[in-house]
Structure formats: structure tokens, C-alpha cells
Amino acid sequence: MTDGGGAAARRAEEEEGARMEQEVRRAVEQAKELQDAAAAHVAAASSEEGSIRQRTLALDSSIRRLRASVGAQAGGGLLDPKLAERLEEELQRAGCIVADGDASSFLPAKAQGGFVRMFLGPINVRASRKEVQLKVKEEYNSYRDRTALLFLIFPSALLVLRSWLWNGCFPAFPVQLYQAWLLVLYTGLALRENILSINGSDIRPWWIYHHYGAMIMALVSLTWEIKGQPNCAQKQRGVQLFLQWAIMQGVAMLLQNRYQRQRLYTRIALGKAKRMDVVWGETAGVDGQLWLLCPILFIMQGFEAYVGFLLLRTAMVGVVSEWQVIFCGILLVLMAVGNFAYTVQTLMVKSRFKAKMKSERRSSRS
Structure with missing residues (x-):
């Protein structure tokens, strides 16, 4: 068994x-x-x-x-x-x-620049499917919307606290925290814009270069010693004006996001723009919107240049003579001049195009 x-x-x-x-x-x-x-x-x-x-x-x-x-x-x-x-x-x-x-x-993809390779390495960020490309664009638009709100909230809170709580003198940490946020913000914008450009967006190179400059300025300003008393109001005048300019920039971004995106959707529906195109150019709106946007943009650019000249003057007279002040002042002036030149150029292109359309209509009627 x-x-x-x-x-x-x-x-x-x-x-x-x-x-x-x-x-x-x-x-x-x-x-x-x-x-x-x-x-x-x-x-x-x-x-x-x-x-x-x-x-x-x-x-x-x-x-x-x-x-x-x-x-x-x-x-x-x-x-x-x-x-x-x-x-x-x-x-x-x-x-x-x-x-x-x-x-x-x-279609041939645009070459990836050194900025993308520096952060992501030698990987291909060109999306092979259109829905993925559009998701990248929508995320960029959402990022800009959040950015515009923070551009209003963050500096406004600092200015209010300066008057109510800090006796007219900014402490170093909140201002440096704001400057660190600006560095992260502009780095994120520049990275997203490079990826959008690689995926077929028409985003203007100037805006990418502008954000490179803003990144450098935010990085340099982190090393800028924010002195308190005595003469706190005089030494921090540039910081105060810079925060006020940031609020104006937030207002302009909200207006661009609201008005120009509607116009862009219309152009896409008419087949005159691509779905990957984004809102950044100042001439994407219709005439009534441009009457509202252009004065705000020009005032903001003038104020940006004024803050830059103010920083240079404080360095020249010896109030704040650190190299960071001189560097940030020069950079602000250069960015303001570039923004103004680009805005005028795009407005002139739009004006010539409208004049051409009117002349063609008159000739066709006659």
C-alpha cells in the first residue's frame, strides 16, 4: 500500500x-x-x-x-x-x-534650446498627439490666470502690511519670499513658453527673452540686502514702487487674459489662427479692447522704466550703492524699452493691415 x-x-x-x-x-x-x-x-x-x-x-x-x-x-x-x-x-x-x-x-519640430535642456535634459518635449499639445496650452493658460491673481494679491498684501503692521518699513523675509516666488514664477513661465514654441505655438521670442531677464533680476534681488532704519522709507522706495508696478502688471495680465483670449478663440474658429497659439501679443483684441489695454500697457512700461531710473539714482547718490541695485535698475530700463518697442511695432503692423483692408474695400466698391 x-x-x-x-x-x-x-x-x-x-x-x-x-x-x-x-x-x-x-x-x-x-x-x-x-x-x-x-x-x-x-x-x-x-x-x-x-x-x-x-x-x-x-x-x-x-x-x-x-x-x-x-x-x-x-x-x-x-x-x-x-x-x-x-x-x-x-x-x-x-x-x-x-x-x-x-x-x-x-512637421519638423523646432530645435530645443539650452534653457529646456538645462532643466529637463536631452529629452524630446514635442508631443506626438494633438490633444496632449492642447493640454499643455491649457495648463499654460491656467498658470497665467493664477499668476495674474497672485501678482495682485501678493504685493498688495505687502504694501498693506507695511502701512498697518510694519510702521512703513518692510522686513527682509517677506520681501525676499516674494522675490523667490518671482524667480519660480518666471522660470515656470519661460519653461512652459519654450515647450509651447517647440509644439507649434506662435509665442513671440521677445516674451521668452523678457522672462529670462525677469528671472535674472529676481535671482539678483534675492542677494540684495533690504536695510531697515534709519531712513527706511528712502532706502526702500524702490521696493515700494516695484510692488506697485507688479500690481499694475497683474491688472494688465487679467485684462489680456479676459479680452484677448476671446478674440483668439474667434480667430481660431475662423481659421486665422492655430489652436496652439497663445495670448501674449498686445494686438490680439478688437478696437474697443485696445483702447482699454494700450494705455494701461504704456503706463505700466513707463512706470517700469521709472522704477529702473529710480534705482539707478539711489545708487548714484550713494543712498543704496550695492551692485544689485545698479544691475536691477539697468535691467528694468532695458525690459521697459523692449516692451515699448515691441508694443509699438505690433500696433503699427495692425494699423497698416487695417489701412490696407480699408483701401481694398474702397477699391472693390468703386
């Missing part, structure tokens, strides 16, 4: 071992078959992707060539202005279809 039971147990063990071996062998074979099928699929997809890429590049080149040809013939009087305008709108709409659809992932 004992030998019979042992033999039966050994047979059961052998059968179980054979069954497990067969299942393992079957799993190995299935893994090989799956690998072969996946490799064949990748090869076929790569071949098809190459064909679509060639078609996309050819169509993009054709659209660019046709737009240049229409512009040249219209400028030379060989093409009716009304027809040229209609053809230009259709070509622009075709370009937006290519740039806004899934085919955009097959």
Missing part, C-alpha cells in the same frame, strides 16, 4: 511537472509570436509614417510657395486684390488645418 501510494504520488508529480512545462513552453512561444507581430506592426507603421511625413512636408512646402506666389502677384498688380485676399485666407486656413490636426506631429 505504501509503495503503491508513493508511485501514484510520483506519477502525479511528473504529470504536474509535464503540464507546467508545456504551459511555460506555450507562454514562450506566444511571447515570440507577439514579438514578431509587434515588430511587423512597427515596421508597417514606420513605413506608413514615412509616407505621411513626406506628404505632410510636401503639402506644407506647397502652401508656403503658393502664399509667396499670391503675395508677389498681388504686389505686382498681376492679381486682383479681392481675389488675392480670398486666396490668402484659403491658404491660411489650409495651413491651420495642417498645423492644428494630427498631421502637425509630422
Whole structure:
């Protein structure tokens, strides 16, 4: 009985071992078959992707060539202005279809700059799917909305506390905390804007460079000693004006976010802008909005330059002679001049475009 039971147990063990071996062998074979099928699929997809890429590049080149040809013939009087305008709108709409659809992932990507590589390393931040690109844009818009509110709340709280609690003299820590927040803020904006540009956004290079300068200024200001008494009000006059300018910048950002984004959505619906385009240019609004935005922008730019000159003057007369004061003053003046020049340039472009449209309408009516 004992030998019979042992033999039966050994047979059961052998059968179980054979069954497990067969299942393992079957799993190995299935893994090989799956690998072969996946490799064949990748090869076929790569071949098809190459064909679509060639078609996309050819169509993009054709659209660019046709737009240049229409512009040249219209400028030379060989093409009716009304027809040229209609053809230009259709070509622009075709370009937006290519740039806004899934085919955009097959267009050549912009080279990643050193700023992105410095923070993220040599990875590809170009999204292959359009919905992912749009999520990046929406996150950027949300970040700007939160930024505008904090630009109002943070400096306003510091100015109120200065009058009510700190007897007209800022303590060092709250101001340095605000400057550290500015460093994080502008770094986040610049990083997001670089990624948006790589993914096909039309964001202007000047705004990215402007945020580079703001990052450097925030970093330098962290090392700026904020002295208290005596003569606290005189020594901290630049800090006070800088906080007031930050409040004005927050107001301007809120207006841009509210008015210009509505206009951008309209342009996207008409096929005159891409879905990846963002609100930063001062001329994205309609006339009534520009009458409100432009004075605020010019006042803010003038105030920015004034704060920079004030910092330079305090350094020249010896009130605050640290190198950080001189550096921040020069940087503020340069950024104000750049903002003013860019705003005037874009307004002139818009004015010339509107004048051209009016003249074409008059000529078509006559």
C-alpha cells in the first residue's frame, strides 16, 4: 500500500511537472509570436509614417510657395486684390488645418534650446498627439490666470502690511519670499513658453527673452540686502514702487487674459489662427479692447522704466550703492524699452493691415 501510494504520488508529480512545462513552453512561444507581430506592426507603421511625413512636408512646402506666389502677384498688380485676399485666407486656413490636426506631429519640430535642456535634459518635449499639445496650452493658460491673481494679491498684501503692521518699513523675509516666488514664477513661465514654441505655438521670442531677464533680476534681488532704519522709507522706495508696478502688471495680465483670449478663440474658429497659439501679443483684441489695454500697457512700461531710473539714482547718490541695485535698475530700463518697442511695432503692423483692408474695400466698391 505504501509503495503503491508513493508511485501514484510520483506519477502525479511528473504529470504536474509535464503540464507546467508545456504551459511555460506555450507562454514562450506566444511571447515570440507577439514579438514578431509587434515588430511587423512597427515596421508597417514606420513605413506608413514615412509616407505621411513626406506628404505632410510636401503639402506644407506647397502652401508656403503658393502664399509667396499670391503675395508677389498681388504686389505686382498681376492679381486682383479681392481675389488675392480670398486666396490668402484659403491658404491660411489650409495651413491651420495642417498645423492644428494630427498631421502637425509630422512637421519638423523646432530645435530645443539650452534653457529646456538645462532643466529637463536631452529629452524630446514635442508631443506626438494633438490633444496632449492642447493640454499643455491649457495648463499654460491656467498658470497665467493664477499668476495674474497672485501678482495682485501678493504685493498688495505687502504694501498693506507695511502701512498697518510694519510702521512703513518692510522686513527682509517677506520681501525676499516674494522675490523667490518671482524667480519660480518666471522660470515656470519661460519653461512652459519654450515647450509651447517647440509644439507649434506662435509665442513671440521677445516674451521668452523678457522672462529670462525677469528671472535674472529676481535671482539678483534675492542677494540684495533690504536695510531697515534709519531712513527706511528712502532706502526702500524702490521696493515700494516695484510692488506697485507688479500690481499694475497683474491688472494688465487679467485684462489680456479676459479680452484677448476671446478674440483668439474667434480667430481660431475662423481659421486665422492655430489652436496652439497663445495670448501674449498686445494686438490680439478688437478696437474697443485696445483702447482699454494700450494705455494701461504704456503706463505700466513707463512706470517700469521709472522704477529702473529710480534705482539707478539711489545708487548714484550713494543712498543704496550695492551692485544689485545698479544691475536691477539697468535691467528694468532695458525690459521697459523692449516692451515699448515691441508694443509699438505690433500696433503699427495692425494699423497698416487695417489701412490696407480699408483701401481694398474702397477699391472693390468703386
